[in-house]
Amino acid sequence: MKLLIVEDHQELSALLYRHLERMGFAVDTVSTGRKALHALAIGQYDALVLDLGLPDMDGMEVLASCRQSGKYLPCIVLTARDALDSRLAGLNGGADDYVLKPFEMSELEARLRAVLRRAQGIHQQKLSLGNVAFETESRFATVNGKQVDLLRREAMLLEEMLRVWPRITVKERLEEHLYASRESVTLNAVEALVSRLRRKLRDGGANVQIDTVRGVGYRMVLPQEAHACA
Structure with a gap:
């Protein structure tokens, strides 16, 4: 936030x-x-x-x-x-x-x-998709109930993508949401952040993936959705 x-x-x-x-x-x-x-x-x-x-x-x-x-x-x-x-x-x-x-x-x-x-309007909101879950108050991310260690911005990115699913997470919105205005953001900062989160979810056994929507942003999809879009 x-x-x-x-x-x-x-x-x-x-x-x-x-x-x-x-x-x-x-x-x-x-x-x-x-x-x-x-x-x-x-x-x-x-x-x-x-x-x-x-x-x-x-x-x-x-x-x-x-x-x-x-x-x-x-x-x-x-x-x-x-x-x-x-x-x-x-x-x-x-x-x-x-x-x-x-x-x-x-x-x-x-x-x-x-x-x-x-x-x-919540006390502890739990966002989830497939076997991935994120608790907004404790900031814990889990895959199949097992905690995935995320850095601060990785957790913020996961929360944002789960909140907007199934809509596309617009890249410009991510830059504004994840970085304070005083920070200098490199051209590939968001891409690098998405790549790290994608790898951690994959290594943790997540059955969802982060797809790149060229020229727009990113979207979390389930395996059957990824297959249908291929």
Whole structure:
């Protein structure tokens, strides 16, 4: 899943970026409200982590603009304002949760995953195709019940492909979903990632395969589908 962190404190922003990336998220960070609005206008995110004390505008203005766009985006507000009125204003303004500074990273991560689960309407979603399964909360992938060790982006790729099946996973969508905007992505980065996942699934005994749809992207297929397309 891809997050946008809006935080002007450089050290905290870097800490949030490193921790959440280690936990399996793709993360973009911005330091002002205007940059946040621009990122939200051009990008696709699964959740927003929003500081209220921004240098150019109040974070509530960012949240209000996000809500007025008509597109729901789970949002956790970060703030040092501990007055009850401030917390109620944030929640009534459309925030899904409210975390007071200072906070533990583990608490923020737990609250973030909770709002994402509520947004998805699930507690633990299991995606599966053939003998391949992926648990979205634990990030475990299995083939015939046996765990397959995947790196972070390999797990993200598998989840994305299982979610869109039987549709084609568009390559450009993968680049946007799997990589933060600050990262430089080589021309063959996605192809190399798909190749590694394809090999790990095959070596694990998966009865599904990843087919390349030339000029478009990739699709997971069962053996009979692959035979029919041949």
